[in-house]
Amino acid sequence: MPWKLPRDLDTPALVIDLDVLEANVAAMATDLDQHGLALRPHAKTHKSIEVARRQRDAGAVGLTVATVGEAEVFAAAGFDDLFIAYPLVALGPKAKRLRTLAEHVRLRVGVDSPEAAAMLGHAARGAPGIEVLIELDSGQHRSGVTPPDAAEVAAACRKAGLRVVGVFTFPGHAYAGPGSAACAAEDEARVLSEGEGALRAAGFDVEVRSGGSTPTARHASTSRGPAGALADATAVVDEQRPGVYVFNDRVQVALGRCRPEDVALVVAATVVSAVGPGRFVVDAGTKALSPERFDYLEGFGSLTDRLGSGDEDGATIARLAEHHGIVESPAYRPVLGEVVALVPNHVCPVVDHFDSYVVTRNGRVVDRWPVDARGRLT
Amino acid sequence: MPWKLPRDLDTPALVIDLDVLEANVAAMATDLDQHGLALRPHAKTHKSIEVARRQRDAGAVGLTVATVGEAEVFAAAGFDDLFIAYPLVALGPKAKRLRTLAEHVRLRVGVDSPEAAAMLGHAARGAPGIEVLIELDSGQHRSGVTPPDAAEVAAACRKAGLRVVGVFTFPGHAYAGPGSAACAAEDEARVLSEGEGALRAAGFDVEVRSGGSTPTARHASTSRGPAGALADATAVVDEQRPGVYVFNDRVQVALGRCRPEDVALVVAATVVSAVGPGRFVVDAGTKALSPERFDYLEGFGSLTDRLGSGDEDGATIARLAEHHGIVESPAYRPVLGEVVALVPNHVCPVVDHFDSYVVTRNGRVVDRWPVDARGRLT
Numbered sequence: 001m002p003w004k005l006p007r008d009l010d011t012p013a014l015v016i017d018l019d020v021l022e023a024n025v026a027a028m029a030t031d032l033d034q035h036g037l038a039l040r041p042h043a044k045t046h047k048s049i050e051v052a053r054r055q056r057d058a059g060a061v062g063l064t065v066a067t068v069g070e071a072e073v074f075a076a077a078g079f080d081d082l083f084i085a086y087p088l089v090a091l092g093p094k095a096k097r098l099r100t101l102a103e104h105v106r107l108r109v110g111v112d113s114p115e116a117a118a119m120l121g122h123a124a125r126g127a128p129g130i131e132v133l134i135e136l137d138s139g140q141h142r143s144g145v146t147p148p149d150a151a152e153v154a155a156a157c158r159k160a161g162l163r164v165v166g167v168f169t170f171p172g173h174a175y176a177g178p179g180s181a182a183c184a185a186e187d188e189a190r191v192l193s194e195g196e197g198a199l200r201a202a203g204f205d206v207e208v209r210s211g212g213s214t215p216t217a218r219h220a221s222t223s224r225g226p227a228g229a230l231a232d233a234t235a236v237v238d239e240q241r242p243g244v245y246v247f248n249d250r251v252q253v254a255l256g257r258c259r260p261e262d263v264a265l266v267v268a269a270t271v272v273s274a275v276g277p278g279r280f281v282v283d284a285g286t287k288a289l290s291p292e293r294f295d296y297l298e299g300f301g302s303l304t305d306r307l308g309s310g311d312e313d314g315a316t317i318a319r320l321a322e323h324h325g326i327v328e329s330p331a332y333r334p335v336l337g338e339v340v341a342l343v344p345n346h347v348c349p350v351v352d353h354f355d356s357y358v359v360t361r362n363g364r365v366v367d368r369w370p371v372d373a374r375g376r377l378t
Numbered sequence: 379m380p381w382k383l384p385r386d387l388d389t390p391a392l393v394i395d396l397d398v399l400e401a402n403v404a405a406m407a408t409d410l411d412q413h414g415l416a417l418r419p420h421a422k423t424h425k426s427i428e429v430a431r432r433q434r435d436a437g438a439v440g441l442t443v444a445t446v447g448e449a450e451v452f453a454a455a456g457f458d459d460l461f462i463a464y465p466l467v468a469l470g471p472k473a474k475r476l477r478t479l480a481e482h483v484r485l486r487v488g489v490d491s492p493e494a495a496a497m498l499g500h501a502a503r504g505a506p507g508i509e510v511l512i513e514l515d516s517g518q519h520r521s522g523v524t525p526p527d528a529a530e531v532a533a534a535c536r537k538a539g540l541r542v543v544g545v546f547t548f549p550g551h552a553y554a555g556p557g558s559a560a561c562a563a564e565d566e567a568r569v570l571s572e573g574e575g576a577l578r579a580a581g582f583d584v585e586v587r588s589g590g591s592t593p594t595a596r597h598a599s600t601s602r603g604p605a606g607a608l609a610d611a612t613a614v615v616d617e618q619r620p621g622v623y624v625f626n627d628r629v630q631v632a633l634g635r636c637r638p639e640d641v642a643l644v645v646a647a648t649v650v651s652a653v654g655p656g657r658f659v660v661d662a663g664t665k666a667l668s669p670e671r672f673d674y675l676e677g678f679g680s681l682t683d684r685l686g687s688g689d690e691d692g693a694t695i696a697r698l699a700e701h702h703g704i705v706e707s708p709a710y711r712p713v714l715g716e717v718v719a720l721v722p723n724h725v726c727p728v729v730d731h732f733d734s735y736v737v738t739r740n741g742r743v744v745d746r747w748p749v750d751a752r753g754r755l756t
Contacts, residue, residue, distance in 0.1 A: 010756040088650070091648070142702050281465075319520075321520055355753050377732070
């Protein structure tokens, strides 16, 4: 997988291969559409208005975001259907910001506790348009309630004057390792179905059963059988929220969810030091790549040309300092000053370190896009 | 160590206790001054013009930075003596930016290979003011050469028309664990002395022997004996480049380099979910805190009031997702919506995630400072 980098890059730089990105955007949209699943991609991955426009043009029904700040950025760019898939606590400045948002867009918000429901209801007074999805824990054990508890949270929402429209979950345990996605997708479908049942039993309509992650999105689509033929309407996911698929990363390759050639983003870094047998140092450290670790991956990233080669351990970023990446590479010995293409483990936190993307086709720069929602943490 | 947070914070937020910061700035300046050591603090920690001004007012001779972009930010703010303590490869856009910088400030740059020396010499044509320090590896095995190789690099610098003014090293192995700092400081002094010797033997003057890190800075000062009394002028460090000391962090407490009450910065986060026996979830994840791990620390951060309590494992951020921090806390059970103060493991990458600091005294907001050089990675 040789990656064509443009010349004269100021490194470290985020570089997009636009052909690959466009293919990824189209493939997910087509796959989900063929199975009657709505696509509401998570914009926290790219934080980019340009990427989001391409997702919308390909058929996305709206966007998912993680924070009020991200929602504000995309709302200002004309995206009018946003789901903050997060158990928001609407206190202080966030309450006012949420009200303002809800005046301009169709806004859905996650809730996973009666306390948060009461706060959101208070915040939403004067902005009755806010819709709520109850978050369920499908096995990641991060946030979200169990299906039996969903009805209590929904009742608190109703009491607070909020309209409950459905349930959602993030099956993050799909990232536990190769082979985890199938079970996580099953957990997701089961929990969403049980949550829906609990809500219906308590007298709620359930319009949306939202799930998804890049590893599980296609499991959900294939488990539904022929397009449109729903064996059991209460047992399915009807909206998917994958994020990473637009770029892919080393984790997705390791999980078998994409091919090495489907990776649309690299960090371009310059070889700055210690070029010797088996190692060299690049100018991408913890402030460019992320020090996030995964049990099934050595180190913090790969050289693109070794990605998925079966000999990856021979070309990994073994250590990171803030501005140094120490690459162990027995097979490849670059020259000092050479610019190499690195595939990060997990692309989402990496993007958030940069202010812009260098957009390329065939190794030539065709555009530069801002990371519009970078750092919108609140 | 109760931390007074201001009300109505929009979280996650970087919060400075200005009293503590001022005390930290003063203490390091005083300690080094008493031992005749120059202080050139590393601005990569804070990336803040306001903090740098305070360091300068306390006696810093100049600033250390990690990138050309950081140097540009501080040069524009009037800091006229900057050391890019990094093995720069001055190719492409960086070459031009370096020349422009050197026209406006006294600029020192790190070099650790003959190849980089040639490139920097080429880039510096027309900007003869650029001074070079040869980087030595004192035990971290990241970048830098061994003392015997320093003369070859210095000769390449001279050949390239660059003025060599000294040697520098970063004794990063001081962070290996509690007790590592003393040995790392010894390594630093030895390697700088040997490097100086190699350069002098090759006919170079050595004006600067620059070392330092927060854990070793005071070792260097105390190992020099009485103020100004240098037993062996070739065996000492004469400039220190600590960075973290302005804020301190969980690592510094664990290494015994500061007290819990010397921590001047926390990440304020809201309890958003899953408040139950022994755990809760806050809105600070890998995009706010950093997923950087240290062998001698559990998890990714502490609640301030448990920091250094000897029972820290009971109140740590055990897992991080992008916007979720899962805190294991048997002893303390907050209410949903409560804002807690978290001490990150390593403060430097954390600061780089935020656009601004909330500056407080006694729990009241007194200012808001931008993280001026945030994201200046190139």
